[in-house]
Structure formats: C-alpha cells, structure tokens
Amino acid sequence: MIDLFTIVMTAAGLIFFAAGTLGLIRFPDTHSRLHALTKADNLGLGLIALGLAVQVPGPADLFKLILIWALAILAAGATAQLVARIAAPAGLGDDEKAQDGGSDGQERRRP
Amino acid sequence: MVLSASLLYGLCGAALIGLGLYGFVVHRRLIRRVLAFNVIGSGIFLLFGAAAYRDPVAGSDPVPQAMIITGIVVALSATALALALIVAHARLARSDALPEDDRSGDPDEGRP
Amino acid sequence: MIASIFDLTLCLVILAAAGAATLGRDAFMAVVFYIVYGILIAMAWLRLGAIDVALAEAAIGAGLTGVLLLAALARVARKAGKEPASAASVPATTIATALAALVITIGIAYAFLTLPEPQGLQGHVAENLAASGAENPVTAVLLNFRGWDTLLESIVLLAALLGIWTLAQDEAWGGRAGLRHVTRPGSVLAQFGRILPPIGLLVGVYLVWAGSKQPGGAFQGGTVLAAVWIVTIMAGLMQAPRVADRALRAALVIGPVIFLALAVAGIFAGAFLVLPPAHAGWLILAVEAVLTLSIAATLAMLVFGPPEPEEKR
Numbered sequence: 001m002i003d004l005f006t007i008v009m010t011a012a013g014l015i016f017f018a019a020g021t022l023g024l025i026r027f028p029d030t031h032s033r034l035h036a037l038t039k040a041d042n043l044g045l046g047l048i049a050l051g052l053a054v055q056v057p058g059p060a061d062l063f064k065l066i067l068i069w070a071l072a073i074l075a076a077g078a079t080a081q082l083v084a085r086i087a088a089p090a091g092l093g094d095d096e097k098a099q100d101g102g103s104d105g106q107e108r109r110r111p
Numbered sequence: 112m113v114l115s116a117s118l119l120y121g122l123c124g125a126a127l128i129g130l131g132l133y134g135f136v137v138h139r140r141l142i143r144r145v146l147a148f149n150v151i152g153s154g155i156f157l158l159f160g161a162a163a164y165r166d167p168v169a170g171s172d173p174v175p176q177a178m179i180i181t182g183i184v185v186a187l188s189a190t191a192l193a194l195a196l197i198v199a200h201a202r203l204a205r206s207d208a209l210p211e212d213d214r215s216g217d218p219d220e221g222r223p
Numbered sequence: 224m225i226a227s228i229f230d231l232t233l234c235l236v237i238l239a240a241a242g243a244a245t246l247g248r249d250a251f252m253a254v255v256f257y258i259v260y261g262i263l264i265a266m267a268w269l270r271l272g273a274i275d276v277a278l279a280e281a282a283i284g285a286g287l288t289g290v291l292l293l294a295a296l297a298r299v300a301r302k303a304g305k306e307p308a309s310a311a312s313v314p315a316t317t318i319a320t321a322l323a324a325l326v327i328t329i330g331i332a333y334a335f336l337t338l339p340e341p342q343g344l345q346g347h348v349a350e351n352l353a354a355s356g357a358e359n360p361v362t363a364v365l366l367n368f369r370g371w372d373t374l375l376e377s378i379v380l381l382a383a384l385l386g387i388w389t390l391a392q393d394e395a396w397g398g399r400a401g402l403r404h405v406t407r408p409g410s411v412l413a414q415f416g417r418i419l420p421p422i423g424l425l426v427g428v429y430l431v432w433a434g435s436k437q438p439g440g441a442f443q444g445g446t447v448l449a450a451v452w453i454v455t456i457m458a459g460l461m462q463a464p465r466v467a468d469r470a471l472r473a474a475l476v477i478g479p480v481i482f483l484a485l486a487v488a489g490i491f492a493g494a495f496l497v498l499p500p501a502h503a504g505w506l507i508l509a510v511e512a513v514l515t516l517s518i519a520a521t522l523a524m525l526v527f528g529p530p531e532p533e534e535k536r
Contacts, residue, residue: 071422078415119226120267121335123234127241129328134245136320142295146257147245149288153264153280158335164271165341171272172343173360180279180365181372184442187283187291188383191525194295195387198528201303 002054009051016044030087038080042073121161127154139212141197145190152186230270237263254292261285274438275361278430282446283522290453290526298401298528356503358436365440366507370496374486377479377514380521384475388466391529397467401528416458423451431515435504441511445518452523463527471520478517482510 023036049069056062127150134147156179163175201207240260247253261284268277348360348368355363365373427447434440455461464471485506489497498506 067422067426074415074418078411081411114226116226116230116270118336119230119234120271122332123237123267125328125331125335126238128331129324130238130241130245132327133320133324136324137317140250142292142299143245143250143253146253146292149257149284150241150245150260153261153284156276156280157264157267158331160268160271160273160276162335162338163341163343164273165338166343172345173348173364174344174369176273176276176361177364177369178372179273179276180361180440180442181376183276183279183283184376185379187288187522188380188525190288191291192383192386194291195390195528198295198298198302199390201299205303207299207303 006051006055010048013044013047013051016040016047020044031084034080034084034087038076042076045069045072115165117161117164119161120164121158124154124156124158124161127151127157130154139208141200141207141209142194145193145197148193149186149190152182156182233263233266233270237267250296251293254289254296257292258285258289261289275359275440275443278438278443279446282443282450286450287446287522287526294526294528354500354503356435356498356500356505356507359434359438359440361438362434362440362507362511366510367498367503370482370486370498373514374479374482374496377482377517380518380525381475381479384521384524387525387529391466392532395530395532397465398530398532399465400463400524401531413458413460416455416460419454420451423447423454427451427515427519431511432508434511435508441514441518445515446522448515448519449522449526452519453526456527464524466524466530471524474516474520475524476517478510478514481513485510 017040020037020040023040024033027033027036046069049065053062053065056065131147131149131151131154135144135151138144138147159175160179163172197207204210237260240256240263243256244253244260247256262281265277265281265285268274268280345360348364351368352358352360352363355367357363357366427444430439430444430447431441432439434444452461456463485498486496489495492499
C-alpha cells in the first residue's frame with residue numbers, strides 16, 4: 001500500500017518534470033520557458049519528495065528530505081527570479097536590471 | 112558476455128577522455144581548453160573508480176575513493192590557477208587565445 | 224553488479240552533456256553543460272557505491288569549477304575585446320585530432336578490458352579500521368592511512384591561491400579580493416543571501432561531523448561553507464575580505480599548519496604522521512575541524528580571485 005503510494009506519487013512527479021522540460025524546449029521566449037519550468041518542476045519535486053517521505057526509516061531522514069525539498073524550492077525560485085530579471089524586456093522591471101545581475105554580470109550573457 | 116556496471120562506466124570514462132582530448136586540441140579559446148582538460152580529468156577519475164568497482168562483492172574500495180577525492184580537489188586548484196592566468200593574459204594581450212592561435216583565427220567563427 | 228537500463232541511460236546522457244560541453248560553439252552554453260555534466264558524473268559515482276566521491280564531485284567538480292569558469296568567462300569578456308575562433312579552421316587538423324582521440328579511447332577501453340583481476344585494499348582497510356579513529360573507511364584512508372595525500376593536498380590548495388594572488392596588479396595589492404557585487408537591499412538575491420547562510424552553515428558543519436561515521440568530510444563540508452560565503456558576498460550582504468587581512472591569512476594557513484604540527488608530533492609516537500590509536504578519534508576530528516576552516520577560506524578566495532584595482536568602470 002505504501003509502495004503503491006510512492007509509485008503513484010513519483011510517477012506523477014516525473015510526468016510534471018517531463019511537462020516542464022517539454023515547455024523549456026518548446027516555448028518561444030525566456031519568460032514562458034521559466035513559467036513552464038518553475039511551476040511544473042516545483043510541483044514535480046514536491047510530489048516526488050512526498051512519495052519518498054513515506055519510505056524513510058526515521059524522523060531524522062524525513063527532516064533531511066524536507067530540508068532538501070525546501071532548499072531546492074528556494075534556490076529554484078531565486079534563480080528563476082534572477083534569470084527573469086536579466087531577460088526582462090525594456091520597461092518591465094528594467095530599473096533593477098542594472099544593479100541586480102548575477103556575480104560579475106555573467107547572467108547577462110544569456111541569449 | 113554480460114555488461115557489468117563497472118565495465119559500462121569504465122568505457123564511459125574512456126570515451127570521456129577521448130572527447131576531452133579532442134576538445135583540448137581543437138579549441139582556440141583558452142577557457143574552452145581548461146574545460147576540456149577537466150572533462151579528461153573526470154574521465155580518468157571515472158575509469159579509476161570503475162576499475163576499483165570490478166569486484167563489488169568485497170565492498171567498495173575506500174583507497175581509490177580517497178585518492179579520487181584528493182584528485183578532484185587538486186584538479187580544482189589547477190583549474191583556478193589556470194583560469195586566473197587566462198584572465199591575466201586577457202588583460203595584457205586583449206585576447207583569450209595564445210598568440211600563435213590568434214593570428215590564424217577567424218574572429219567571427221564560434222561567436223554565440 | 225550487472226548494468227541496468229538506468230546505468231546505460233545515465234552513461235549516454237553523461238556523454239551527451241560532455242559532448243555539448245566540449246564541442247558546442249557558444250562558450251557560455253559549454254560551461255552550463257559542464258555543470259550539468261558534473262552533476263550527472265556525481266550520479267555515476269552514486270551508482271558505483273562511492274558516496275563520498277559523489278559529494279565531492281557535485282560540490283567541487285560541478286559547483287565550484289562551474290562558478291570559476293563562469294566568473295572567468297565574464298572577466299575575460301570584459302578584458303579581451305574580440306573572441307578568437309572556437310575551433311580550428313583547418314579540416315585536416317580536426318579530422319586528425321578526432322582520429323587520434325578515437326584511437327586513444329579505443330586503446331584505453333582495450334586496456335580496461337584486459338586489466339588483471341582486482342586485488343582491492345578494502346580488506347586491509349577493514350582490518351585496521353578500528354585503530355584509525357574513524358568509522359567511515361574513506362575518512363580513515365584520507366586522514367590516517369594516506370594522511371600524506373591530504374596534508375600535501377591542503378598545501379597544494381594554498382599554493383594555487385598564492386599563485387593567483389601573485390597575478391594581482393601592483394596597485395591593487397592588499398585590497399579586496401576580486402568579486403564585487405551591488406544588490407538592491409530588498410531584492411530576491413539579497414533575501415536568498417539571508418536565508419541560506421544559517422542552513423548552509425549547519426549543513427557544512429554536519430557534513431564534517433558526520434564524516435567520521437558516514438559519507439562526508441572536511442572537503443565536502445568546507446565546500447558548502449565556502450559556497451555560503453560566496454552567496455553572502457554575491458548578495459551584497461558582506462564585502463570580500465582584503466587579502467592583507469590578518470584574520471583571513473590565519474584562517475587560510477591554520478589547517479595545514481596544525482596538520483603538519485600533528486604529523487611532526489607523530490615522530491614521538493613512532494613515525495611522521497602516525498596517530499596513536501588511543502587518541503586517533505578526537506585528533507582526526509580536530510584536524511578535520513581546522514582543515515575545514517582553511518579549506519572553506521581557501522576555496523572561497525580561489526573563487527573571488529586576485530584583488531582588482533578600485534572601480535574604473
């Protein structure tokens with residue numbers, strides 16, 4: 001029963017990951033690509049973490065799993081924000097663009 | 112013959128070494144050469160690790176693992192120094208390639 | 224263990240990522256693919272049962288090397304006006320290189336296939352593990368059985384940093400290390416830089432502490448701590464330290480110095496680098512603690528680069 005739950009949850013998570021990746025490849029511009037990637041992948045990650053959470057042997061491992069999930073979500077959100085700001089078209093959050101690039105402005109090289 | 116995991120990863124390591132060597136020779140930009148050099152390095156590590164894993168019944172061998180970790184750190188040190196040299200070279204020569212490569216190169220090829 | 228479909232897929236994806244990183248035209252994309260490649264290699268290490276190596280590869284091989292490459296790309300783009308050609312324009316050279324690389328690959332693959340039967344050292348390590356002071360065999364090898372390697376490795380790190388610092392321009396010497404960053408106070412990156420450090424510090428220290436029993440250790444933990452420092456500076460919450468700072472210099476050398484002192488003290492217990500089994504446990508932990516500090520400081524300073532002259536942008 002627990003195994004079935006894990007299988008269903010991770011499979012659903014993988015479907016969301018696949019959808020997000022499809023969006024990354026197929027969508028035309030940076031913002032819609034980010035939209036597909038962040039929404040679908042965060043949901044996919046959450047589902048996989050939930051599916052695995054019922055399998056862990058003890059509370060310490062559960063805590064580590066939750067920590068990994070939280071850090072991944074946090075990092076993904078911050079990175080997506082940075083990428084979006086660099087790619088922002090003129091007039092949309094443009095005033096922050098100059099100050100808020102990545103380290104040494106390397107993100108600005110993104111096509 | 113059954114394909115064992117160690118054989119598969121060993122062959123993968125060999126292919127990575129070849130791929131890295133090709134990139135190391137073909138590229139003119141020094142940063143790309145450093146990157147290719149790192150691919151060669153990790154290919155060698157993978158080959159080494161796979162060779163140590165051929166007898167998994169005995170448990171994974173910690174000595175090669177420790178040597179690979181040491182190797183990864185030394186590779187990082189060498190990479191950092193090489194990249195700093197490249198930046199200094201770019202500052203003085205206004206170029207990201209060695210002089211002998213820079214003359215014959217077509218500046219428009221390989222641009223993003 | 225027989226290779227599964229997962230192993231086969233992983234190897235193919237690794238080769239594809241390595242191909243994109245070495246053969247791709249755009250340098251920025253090549254670096255991004257290299258980071259992906261590093262993460263995939265870390266998964267290969269997991270499949271080979273080498274969890275310590277997987278941690279080191281993900282943190283150092285993929286993460287830090289990727290950051291170094293990205294920073295170097297940005298700096299070179301600022302300084303070198305034009306980009307040279309990315310590939311040799313002479314087809315004959317390209318073909319000859321490809322052929323040579325293929326021959327070498329086949330030669331190495333053949334050598335791998337004809338290797339003699341493995342005679343691993345795991346038996347010897349397991350026999351002596353009780354006397355080493357660590358329960359994780361990899362940590363036992365790193366800090367006791369092959370302590371030489373680790374001692375010299377920590378000095379190699381320091382030597383690389385010295386090499387980088389010698390590349391500083393004269394007028395910049397003594398100033399703040401290269402990485403400078405300005406962020407709007409309330410921005411996402413600044414917030415991220417506030418949330419991450421407490422968690423990162425905990426994870427870094429935990430990795431060192433756990434290293435004596437489970438996978439982890441000074442290098443993995445030190446890398447996490449260095450990453451925390453780098454993120455804090457990138458988020459504009461702190462400034463990079465001055466290279467002439469005494470506290471910084473002390474942090475850089477304390478690990479190798481204590482390790483070396485312990486190694487010399489080992490002469491009284493028998494020979495250079497010998498740890499008396501009765502005290503090996505806490506000695507290893509103490510060495511790991513100071514090494515972690517030095518490794519974290521050195522790795523972060525490697526990423527920051529040499530001091531640069533004050534703004535002339």
